[in-house]
């Protein structure tokens with residue numbers, strides 16, 4: 496088991512965003528959470544990525560209960576094991592795509608050339624060959640989105656959490672990303688959680704859920 500959320504609540508002031516959410520992610524699985532704008536998908540994604548602690552309930556990551564873990568312990572786990580793609584596919588504007596994607600490896604101590612080589616390979620698999628030396632401001636939103644996915648995968652994390660990673664992609668690019676994610680989680684025994692505001696389309700995840708009124712309901 497990679498991640499387990501047990502009876503998780505998230506309350507902010509008088510608002511209850513998540514109510515008694517149970518979710519488990521096993522190795523090799525892709526889980527998709529659908530939901531309208533504002534229902535709490537980002538909140539759930541951030542809890543899954545250990546960026547946010549639930550107000551009630553337990554979080555178990557790779558067999559360890561991290562419910563009461565401090566910031567430092569959680570950030571250590573994140574750096575090593577979790578790739579997070581935020582909703583805005585934020586990249587550093589002053590670095591080219593290849594250097595953005597190579598950055599997590601550089602931070603882990605990998606040499607520049609090797610890190611850039613790994614990054615280029617991933618960019619190519621995501622259909623971005625030829626754009627390696629462009630800056631984020633010189634590519635499209637969908638291309639930035641794919642570069643952000645490459646950046647999350649480059650350090651080969653155990654858990655990939657991607658918040659609305661497909662929103663600016665056409666059908667072909669979307670399929671490219673999903674099939675790369677499928678191959679990735681299967682090959683590496685990793686797991687992925689992705690969110691989407693699309694309600695009527697299934698994404699071919701191993702399990703798909705609808706989040707509404709704070710509760711998760713399985714839809715496929």
Ligand SMILES: Nc1ncnc2c1ncn2[C@@H]1O[C@H](COP(=O)(O)OP(=O)(O)OP(=O)(O)O)[C@@H](O)[C@H]1O
Nearest residue numbers: 507512530531532533534535536537538539582692
């Ligand atoms: N920092 C904050 N302070 C107060 N309320 C917040 C904050 N962040 C989010 N919210 C509220 O919490 C609720 C859940 O937000 P969240 O971002 O998790 O939703 P979402 O499903 O990801 O939405 P979207 O699809 O529009 O990104 C929303 O009603 C939002 O307005």
